[in-house]
Amino acid sequence: MRPDMPGRPARVGDGPVARRVLIGLACLLTLAFLVAPIALIFTQALAAGPEGYLRAITDGDTLHAIVLTLTTAAIVVLINMLFGLAAAWALSRFRGPALLLVVIELPYSISPIVGGVMYLLLYGNQGLFGPWLAAHDIRLMFTPAAIILVTLFITSPFVARELLPLMQAQGIDEEEAALSLGAGFWRTMTDVTLPNVKWALLYGAILCTARSIGEFGGVSVVSGNVRGQTNTLPLQIELLYNDYNATGAFAAATTLTLLALATIGAKMLLERRRTA
Amino acid sequence: MLLPLLALALKATSLSWAAYWTIISSPRALSSYRVTLTGALIATVWNAIYGLLMAWVLVRYAFSGRRLLDALMDLPMALPTAVAGIALTTLFAPKGWFGHLLSPLGIKVAYTQLGIGIAMAFTSAPFVVRTVQPVLEEIEPEIEEAARTLGAGSLTILWRILWPAIFPAFLAGCALSFARSLGEFGAVIFIAGNLPLKTEITALLTLIRLEEFDYPAATAIASVLLIAAFLMLALTNAVQLYSLRHGEHSR
Numbered sequence: 001m002r003p004d005m006p007g008r009p010a011r012v013g014d015g016p017v018a019r020r021v022l023i024g025l026a027c028l029l030t031l032a033f034l035v036a037p038i039a040l041i042f043t044q045a046l047a048a049g050p051e052g053y054l055r056a057i058t059d060g061d062t063l064h065a066i067v068l069t070l071t072t073a074a075i076v077v078l079i080n081m082l083f084g085l086a087a088a089w090a091l092s093r094f095r096g097p098a099l100l101l102v103v104i105e106l107p108y109s110i111s112p113i114v115g116g117v118m119y120l121l122l123y124g125n126q127g128l129f130g131p132w133l134a135a136h137d138i139r140l141m142f143t144p145a146a147i148i149l150v151t152l153f154i155t156s157p158f159v160a161r162e163l164l165p166l167m168q169a170q171g172i173d174e175e176e177a178a179l180s181l182g183a184g185f186w187r188t189m190t191d192v193t194l195p196n197v198k199w200a201l202l203y204g205a206i207l208c209t210a211r212s213i214g215e216f217g218g219v220s221v222v223s224g225n226v227r228g229q230t231n232t233l234p235l236q237i238e239l240l241y242n243d244y245n246a247t248g249a250f251a252a253a254t255t256l257t258l259l260a261l262a263t264i265g266a267k268m269l270l271e272r273r274r275t276a
Numbered sequence: 277m278l279l280p281l282l283a284l285a286l287k288a289t290s291l292s293w294a295a296y297w298t299i300i301s302s303p304r305a306l307s308s309y310r311v312t313l314t315g316a317l318i319a320t321v322w323n324a325i326y327g328l329l330m331a332w333v334l335v336r337y338a339f340s341g342r343r344l345l346d347a348l349m350d351l352p353m354a355l356p357t358a359v360a361g362i363a364l365t366t367l368f369a370p371k372g373w374f375g376h377l378l379s380p381l382g383i384k385v386a387y388t389q390l391g392i393g394i395a396m397a398f399t400s401a402p403f404v405v406r407t408v409q410p411v412l413e414e415i416e417p418e419i420e421e422a423a424r425t426l427g428a429g430s431l432t433i434l435w436r437i438l439w440p441a442i443f444p445a446f447l448a449g450c451a452l453s454f455a456r457s458l459g460e461f462g463a464v465i466f467i468a469g470n471l472p473l474k475t476e477i478t479a480l481l482t483l484i485r486l487e488e489f490d491y492p493a494a495t496a497i498a499s500v501l502l503i504a505a506f507l508m509l510a511l512t513n514a515v516q517l518y519s520l521r522h523g524e525h526s527r
Contacts, residue, residue, distance in 0.1 A: 011336070011420050012430045012438065019337055026333040027345065029326060033398070034351050036373065037363035044366060102509070103278060109512075110505040111459030113479040117486065117498040118280030121287050126491060128283050153280065207353075214356025216462035217479065221486060234358040234462065241362050241466065253359045260354035267354075268347050 041257050044250035056251035064229075065236035066255060068144060072232065073212040076151045080208050081201060084159025089193070091160075092167035108157045112150075116221025119150050142224030147232060150218040155211045162204035163197055170196055203270050210263040214256065288499040291492055299496040308478040309500075311389065315464070315477065316457035318393025319400055323453045326397075327404025328446065334405070335412040352401045357462025360398055365467040368394070387469030392477065395464045396457035403456065407449035411442050448515045455508035459501065 013019065046053050056062070087104060107115060121127050123140045133140060140146050174196070178188040194201075216234040223230045231239065233256060240249035288296070299305065334346050352360065368375045368385035378385060385391045415438065423433050461479040468475045478501055485494035 011417060012433050013332070013336055022329065022333050023337055023339055026329055027341075029329070030345060030348055032374075033326070034348055034401070036367060037360060037398070038351070038355075040367055040373065041359065041363050106281075106509075109455055109459070109509045111461060111479050111501050113461050113482050114284075114459070114498045114501050114505070115280070117482060117494060118284045120486070121491070121495065122280050122283040128286065210354045214354075214358070214462075216356065216358045221483065234356050237358050237362065238466075246366075249362055253362060256356045256359050260351065260356070260359075263354040264347050264350050267350060268343070 038257060038261075041250055041253050044246060045254045047250075048247045052247055053251050053254075056245075056248045057255070059248065061231065062233075062236055062240075062248065062252050065231050065233045065252070068147075068231070069213055069233040072144070072148050072151055073209055075148055076155060076212045077205050077208050079152060080155055080159050081205055083156060084163055084204060085197075085201065087160045088163035088167050091164055093172060104160055105157050107154050108161075112154050112215065112217030112219075113221060115154050116150055116218035119146065119153065119218075119222055123149075141222055142230060144230060146222040147219050147230065150222050151212045151215045154215055154218050155208045158208040158211060159201065159204035162200045162207070166197055166200045199270060199273060203267070206263055206266050206270070210260060213259055284495060284499060284502065287491070287495040291496060295492070296496050299493045300500050304472055304476070305478070305481060305497060305500075307473045308476050308481045308497075311392065311468075311475060312458060312477045312479075314389055315392035315396050316454050318390065319396035319457040320450050320454045322393070322397045323401055323404050324446070324450050326401065327408060327449060327453075330405045331408035331412055331442075335409060349402050349405050352399050357399055357460070358466070361395060361463040361466035364391075364395055364398060364463065368467065386467055387471075387475060389475060391467040391469075392464050392475060395467045396460050399460050399463045400453040400456040403452040404446065404449035407445045407452070408442050411445040412438075415441055444515065444518055447518075448512060451508065451512040451515050455505065455512060458504055458508065 013022065045056070048056070091100065091104075120141060123129055123133060123146070125134065125141070140149070174192050175188055178192045179185075183191065214234060215232070216238075219232055220235055220238075223232065223235060233252060237249050237252045237256075240252060291299075330345075330349065334342060334349075365386055366372050368378070368391060370376065370379050370386070372386075375386060383390075385394060419437060420433055423437055428436070459479065461477070461483075464477055465480055468477060468480070470476050470480055478497060482494050482497045482501065485491075485497060
């Protein structure tokens with residue numbers, strides 16, 4: 001029992017034993033549960049030495065997968081920033097039906113696999129638009145376009161849900177002031193609306209990037225898994241792993257892991273900025 | 277956004293009720309629901325305990341490395357699920373870092389139900405921490421001090437003041453964690469072993485039916501996952517509403 005200090009009674013769990021045990025336990029569990037997998041990825045990737053790692057990472061199909069994944073992410077994040085901005089703006093300015101909010105959040109809670117199936121049923125050969133697409137000689141499924149579409153669907157809530165609470169809290173006073181002083185719509189947008197939400201927008205974009213780079217379930221339904229053509233990096237990792245090419249799989253995984261760590265770092269910096 | 281949903285609903289309703297029922301109640305499908313639900317339950321129980329501990333330690337104690345520990349909580353969200361999947365499988369394989377410690381004890385993780393639970397736990401780890409943390413931060417020290425001056429012991433304060441305050445948020449975090457686990461795919465398929473009737477999750481069964489070009493069956497099973505997601509969404513919204521109201525009452 002800790003002697004009562006004058007002035008400030010101890011809070012629950014402030015005793016030195018409880019404190020040490022709990023912090024120790026938390027660090028130990030996190031080390032085993034979250035840090036060990038990361039450490040393992042790097043040791044496995046480097047198990048064949050630096051040359052083996054370099055060879056694995058510069059493999060043609062892996063490089064192609066990296067490029068495809070990054071291009072997809074860039075396109076998806078850009079569109080989602082625009083969509084998220086428009087959706088959050090509309091939802092905070094006009095009173096839409098509550099259902100709209102649920103629909104925007106929906107992709108967040110359904111399994112990516114189900115998302116992929118939906119798109120297959122919509123644009124696949126036997127899908128709703130299948131005959132029309134076939135008649136116009138447009139092939140969508142099992143192409144990079146399909147990968148982009150599905151990733152877009154799955155990551156669509158990320159930007160909007162970061163922006164919405166902020167835009168609702170800020171209200172329309174500043175925008176009205178700008179408009180009444182004679183600023184046009186675009187001027188108001190770029191000089192008032194956007195600067196107010198830039199950090200939240202960036203934050204949403206970071207989360208969206210991480211999610212689109214790692215998207216696996218939905219993409220694996222619609223990509224067709226053609227090596228060197230429609231294989232994104234996570235799919236390429238699955239292929240290599242199932243080929244018993246552990247070095248190749250883990251080498252490819254290191255790039256995604258580094259991106260994940262960079263995401264966390266960026267998030268930390270942003271949070272410090274936002275609270276500052 | 278609604279169009280894909282419509283396509284799935286149309287395809288699912290084009291099946292007769294009897295045919296739909298036969299597909300979704302086949303032994304293989306039923307077993308996949310059991311495997312998925314059990315896995316999600318294991319994951320949620322683990323994350324409930326781990327999440328509470330982490331939220332408590334991160335809020336109540338100041339120590340070097342706290343910021344880093346806090347940032348690490350987001351790792352499962354940032355790490356692609358396929359990467360998590362191969363890393364966890366290798367860790368828990370019989371010769372892996374953890375596997376070779378556990379196998380003499382007769383505990384098998386890779387390619388078992390327990391492994392599925394662990395993979396789901398990894399990907400849904402942030403939810404409980406991140407819902408409980410802000411609520412715990414908001415509890416004023418004065419309330420605890422008042423209780424102590426009135427003669428309450430640590431256990432009483434914990435049970436009568438702190439626990440009721442964080443309980444709604446804790447419940448919401450558990451619901452989110454469970455929902456995410458139900459839909460998890462990437463991390464699970466590597467560690468599961470994917471034996472039909474034993475360690476096959478529902479999401480994978482959907483994909484297998486697709487690869488067999490059995491679109492009606494894939495659609496029917498996907499619709500079950502979708503309905504489960506809707507139910508969980510309704511449940512989490514209800515819990516969050518309850519926690520909002522509860523918060524207002526205590527203030």
